[in-house]
Amino acid sequence: MxxxxxxxxxxxxxxxxxxxxxxxxxxxxxxxxxxxxxxxxxxxxxxxxxxxxxxxxxxxxxxxxxxxxxxxxxxxxGLVFRAYDDDYLCTQKWGAEADWGxxxxxxxxxxxxxxxxxxxxxxxxxxxxxxxxxxxxxxxxxxxxxxxxxxxxxxxxxxxxxxxxxxxxxxxxxxxxKSSGYAVYRSWMPTDKLKDNPLTAWLADPNIDHHVGWLGPDVHFLVATLQKGTACSWVLTHKDEADVEESWSAPGYVEDAVKAVDGWAPIVHAIIRATPEDALVDWKLVFRxxxxxxxxxxxxxxxxxxxxxxxxxxxxxxxxxxxxxxxxxxxxxxxxxxxxxxxxxxxxxxxxxxxxxxxxxxxxxxxxxxxxADFDYVKKNPESVKLPRxxxxxxxxxxxxxxxxxxxxxxxxxxxxxxxxxxxxx
Ligand SMILES: Cc1cc2nc3c(=O)[nH]c(=O)nc-3n(C[C@H](O)[C@H](O)[C@H](O)COP(=O)(O)OP(=O)(O)OC[C@H]3O[C@@H](n4cnc5c(N)ncnc54)[C@H](O)[C@@H]3O)c2cc1C
Structure with a gap:
């Protein structure tokens, strides 16, 4: 037919x-x-x-x-939320939406x-x-x-x-x-260097995939591991007024990414510094x-x-x-x-x-x-950072x-x- x-x-x-x-x-x-x-x-x-x-x-x-x-x-x-100083905030569990697919x-x-x-x-x-x-x-x-x-x-x-x-x-x-006023440093990288650092070795666990978000004023840093602890992807969204074309291949620089999280917890710096320079993209978020x-x-x-x-x-x-x-x-x-x-x-x-x-x-x-977010408020009300689902x-x-x-x-x-x-x- x-x-x-x-x-x-x-x-x-x-x-x-x-x-x-x-x-x-x-x-x-x-x-x-x-x-x-x-x-x-x-x-x-x-x-x-x-x-x-x-x-x-x-x-x-x-x-x-x-x-x-x-x-x-x-x-x-689940997604574990931590503040920029690595204080634990809360965990958003996905079990609640298991019936959705x-x-x-x-x-x-x-x-x-x-x-x-x-x-x-x-x-x-x-x-x-x-x-x-x-x-x-x-x-x-x-x-x-x-x-x-x-x-x-x-x-x-x-x-x-x-x-x-x-x-x-x-x-x-x-x-x-037009510019959205934000940009994202992003990387997909092997976990070899994370394994070598006691601060970050836990992320390369072959038995558990991790998903962690560190949040701070006008910046968020999300890290996910996968494929039996061999791969790690991170995205760092920050304010950026530069007028640059949207691209997936514009090179990013580790030192610039580190500057965007100045004063944040050492673990955040360690993850960024474990990134091979050729695995870092600087993506300007264009809006329409x-x-x-x-x-x-x-x-x-x-x-x-x-x-x-x-x-x-x-x-x-x-x-x-x-x-x-x-x-x-x-x-x-x-x-x-x-x-x-x-x-x-x-x-x-x-x-x-x-x-x-x-x-x-x-x-x-x-x-x-x-x-x-007002981070004094967030620390008193950590659940407020959960994503509405x-x-x-x-x-x-x-x-x-x-x-x-x-x-x-x-x-x-x-x-x-x-x-x-x-x-x-x-
Ligand atoms: C190379 C690339 C990498 C990306 N990486 C990520 C990522 O890591 N994470 C993420 O969340 N999103 C990423 N995105 C965006 C994401 O894929 C899209 O936002 C989403 O999937 C919607 O996809 P889309 O099919 O509408 O557009 P796109 O995925 O952007 O696909 C558009 C396609 O159109 C083709 N094209 C454009 N102009 C012409 C033309 N004139 N003639 C013929 N073909 C044309 C492009 O080559 C491309 O394959 C990426 C997009 C691209 C193109």
């Missing part, structure tokens, strides 16, 4: 988690999927990345993926490879070294100019990341990023206001993932929400059918936008809860939800054809 999207031509831009999820979910439904990425190779770039139980559920729906992820991911039962935290490159292989196994045509420079659409098709060649499809889903060029056709102008829309004027091109909605890392939801986009877009295309692509994309935007915006807000509140974010089945609300969403859009998303982050 023909699958529901048989005959639908889908062009996807960007083989990040948004693009790959969209490709897998469209391909599962029988669409012809071609995926373009400008990178010349499937690189192992990145370090720790977190997927909440809402996207963990998506991984688990793909045969064999959970089994491949388990051995490489971090497994701890499984979380996956691990190296971005390693997780990416597993998802990539799953897409290839399903027959997704991934074309590397294919840079999209322009987009076009008519009433009946949409496409992209790829390495100078015009390629047409029924629909284009653009997951080309925070520096998306697809935004220009969607918005009708080129939007400008929520976009007025994610879909193009003729409704045949839609933004997905970071291209549509960059997240602050403190939401811990950027990658998860990108995956939810992919699942929802594929379901909308399935339910609309090849003849109703514009209806599918409008429904995709209306279903996803309010949820994404509400989740983006949690990134701002979580960051301010840690960074703007909302069940509406994490205990969520985006697939079931899309099937459930699609028809009513289309009806609402017919009744209110001028509907525009609320874009207020406050």
């Amino acid at each position: 023909a699958k529901p999207c048989t005959g639908l031509k889908v062009a996807i831009v960007g083989a990040g988690f948004a693009g790959l999820t969209t490709a897998i979910e469209c391909r599962k439904r029988g669409a012809d999927v071609v995926l373009f990425d400008s990178s010349p190779s499937r690189r192992q770039l990145g370090d720790i990345i977190s997927f909440g139980s809402n996207s963990g559920r998506i991984f688990r729906s793909w045969p064999g993926v959970e089994e491949a992820l388990d051995p490489i991911c971090h497994h701890s039962d 499984k979380r996956f935290n691990g190296h971005r490159g390693e997780i990416h490879e597993i998802v990539w292989n799953h897409a290839v196994d399903l027959g997704v045509d991934i074309r590397l070294g294919n840079k999209v420079t322009e987009y076009f659409e008519t009433e009946t098709e949409a496409g992209a100019v790829v390495n100078g060649e015009r390629i047409a499809a029924d629909v284009v889903l653009a997951g080309d990341g925070v520096r998306s060029t697809a935004r220009t056709i969607v918005l009708g102008f080129e939007d400008k990023p 206001d929520p976009l007025p829309t994610w879909i193009s004027p003729k409704r045949r091109i839609a933004l997905i993932g970071d291209a549509a909605h960059p997240f602050l890392p403190t939401s811990i939801q950027g990658a998860s929400q990108s995956m939810e986009d992919g699942v929802t877009a594929a379901i909308c295309l399935e339910l609309a059918g090849k003849g109703n692509v514009p209806e599918a994309l409008r429904a995709y935007e209306k279903i996803r936008y309010p949820r994404v915006l509400a989740t983006q807000r949690t990134g701002v509140t979580n960051r301010d809860n840690w960074h703007k 909302q069940d509406w974010v994490l205990n969520f089945d985006c697939s079931g939800h899309a099937y459930q609300v699609y028809a009513e969403t289309v009806e609402e859009l017919k009744e209110n054809p001028d509907w525009k998303p609320d874009t207020s982050l406050s």
Whole structure:
């Protein structure tokens, strides 16, 4: 029997988690999927990345993926919070949310490879070294100019990341990023040097993965160990007004990172000083206001993932929400059918936008809860630093939800054809 999207031509831009999820979910439904990425190779770039139980559920729906992820991911039962002087504050246990499903935290490159292989196994045509420079659409098709060649499809889903060029056709102008006022030193490193120092040797325990957050005024330092005590990843978020392009490969310097935690406990300095210089990235956190829309004027091109909605890392939801986009877009295309692509994309935007915006807000509140905290208050009320864990974010089945609300969403859009998303982050 023909699958529901048989005959639908889908062009996807960007083989990040948004693009790959969209490709897998469209391909599962029988669409012809071609995926373009400008990178010349499937690189192992990145370090720790977190997927909440809402996207963990998506991984688990793909045969064999959970089994491949388990051995490489971090497994701890809680996040230990300590103050900048190493005073113990509290432990946030994950047991309370066990019923919501499984979380996956691990190296971005390693997780990416597993998802990539799953897409290839399903027959997704991934074309590397294919840079999209322009987009076009008519009433009946949409496409992209790829390495100078015009390629047409029924629909284009653009997951080309925070520096998306697809935004220009969607918005009708080129939007400008702005500094968030924060930057992150980040590293993924072997634990050899940690083992040699009595202050830090416990972090390299082969039997227990550790997750510890040291918090201080306007800085937080999170450390996770994994893979039987052989790997350690840390991120140090601090204030930074420098106007630097967002990048995963800008080199960071150990001495600069140490300066950001001047006066903090010796263990924090010891972890940073155990970092090989070539394993340190200085990532300026660029921010963008929520976009007025994610879909193009003729409704045949839609933004997905970071291209549509960059997240602050403190939401811990950027990658998860990108995956939810992919699942929802594929379901909308399935339910609309090849003849109703514009209806599918409008429904995709209306279903996803309010949820994404509400989740983006949690990134701002979580960051301010840690960074703007009065540490005299925190020491008296240590539980105040715990991350709010909302069940509406994490205990969520985006697939079931899309099937459930699609028809009513289309009806609402017919009744209110001028509907525009609320874009207020406050
Ligand atoms: C190299 C890299 C490393 C990262 N490391 C981390 C990390 O360690 N921790 C973390 O939390 N998050 C990391 N991120 C971000 C994280 O993956 C995303 O925030 C999240 O997963 C959403 O993904 P996305 O698919 O929307 O965008 P991205 O993951 O940014 O993927 C966008 C893709 O689009 C491709 N692309 C861009 N422009 C074009 C174009 N014009 N034509 C064709 N292809 C194009 C890029 O090559 C990239 O593969 C990283 C992103 C990248 C690209």
